Amino acid sequence: MFDEIRDLYQEVVFDHNRNPRNFRVMEDATRKIDGFNPLCGDRITLYVKVNDNVIEDVSFQGSGCAISTASASLMTEIVRGHTEEETHGIFELFHSIVTGEDQRTNFEELGKLAVLAGVRAYPARVKCATLAWHSLEAALKEDAETVSTE
């Protein structure tokens, strides 16, 4: 009955929603930022530990829908160990694919994040998938204010 929507809600998404990874406060974070989606009330607090330009650890807290929670959870797994520049590159690629700006149909380059590519068919949900990423971008820019997806 929900066959068509399985491209949005893949099993991996459900899994990360139920058991979000790195869902914790980080006491020794070097940067911390609050993200907010005013449209639906999703909130995220993102903790980042950067050492010598490399992201050593990322964690998050907050409440959101399955898409935003899974996206945040996947992000924390993906970016660990990457430099800030590399992370920015991953964000750019992910962002252009989920917004449909990049029309490719092969998502191999996205790695684990490919499970979220289906979001592009649901424009109303793009902000859910990108909230954590926008927050991370802002944290890396050391832009300490609350970020909003609006």
Place this chain on the structure above:
Amino acid sequence: MSFDVAKIRQDFPILAETIHGKPLVYLDNAASTQKPRAVLDTLRQVYEHDYANVHRGVHTLSQRATDLFEGAREKVRAFINARDLKEIIFVRGTTEAINLVAQSYGRSKLQPGDEILISAMEHHSNIVPWQIVCQQTGAVLKVAPINLAGEIIMEEFEALLTERTKLVSVVHMSNALGTINPVKRIVELAHAKGVPVMLDGAQAIPHMAVDVQALDCDFYAFSGHKLCGPSGIGVLYGKEALLKAMPPWQGGGDMIRMVTFAKTEYNVLPYKFEAGTPAIAEAIGLGAAVDYLQAIGMDKIASYEQQLLQYATERALEIPSLKIIGTASDKGAILGFTLHHIHPHDIGTLLDQLGIAVRAGHHCAMPVMDFFGVPATARASFSFYNTIEEVDSLIDGIKQLIEVFG
């Protein structure tokens, strides 16, 4: 059967739409209602045969448009039983009506330390305009608290009503909770202290007969688009004596009687508050919507919708993980809810796959969400063109999505 919903549905062309291959089940009526053919035909008729600017020309079309426009004002007057046409001001919608009262009545009257009293269940449009005027004047915004059912705690409301209170503004029926407030009692209490009352009628007006003289409220605001009419048109009702004493809000054409560079004489009511070319066809369309609803009967609509709500509430209780947000004893046809472990946004997307349109979010009432400790709710809001079968589709849909989420 006294209420022939099948026949009514045929008046609404959009209800024949399919969404993702499924028949549309439109349960987002609190956000905006669909339009009957009578309204659509009126808009077309106006633009094809009767359109020109109003109040300006000597030519035939301008006269015809003016007559229709003023005819719509009379329909609205009769619909809410206002005493006089002067008391019906056409505005863009509820939001603009409240801003008008805040900026005209509020700004000219309020002194530092004066208070405006609202409730904790207000839509942002009945919060922010008051915050703005408070900032401008040094007045203070007071908020009457609600209980866990989503009802104003009347003792607290009474206690907040003091000699400092200069205006009460509360929602007649809450868009987030469905609560129908005891507005008649609220007006009595406020008037006993000499305080005028504004009612936000955006949600109440489509669901019940409203008689502003019986309520004795001083201002009443509503939007055409929630009343089966066009968007871009709404109404501010105000008692003549109050409106007369209020300064104009916006300046421009139509609201003046005589302009020189030295001095301007303002027009009479209601035109004093209608600067610029109004939403002409939309106002006439609103008149058609009012005719349409009155032909069905607001009391019949109210009692049919109560049946829908009661059935929806009973069926919703079948779902153990569902929590209804808003359980006031006097309630309109709105079912706000949350599901344990499933975010409203996901509920909205999944139900949409089944052709079911509900709203997910904070419903422009973030303080209400905070009070209930939820980031958002899902909301099914009913209209008289919804059916018992559609309630079943909603409940089945919710059960299915719970299964998918596991």
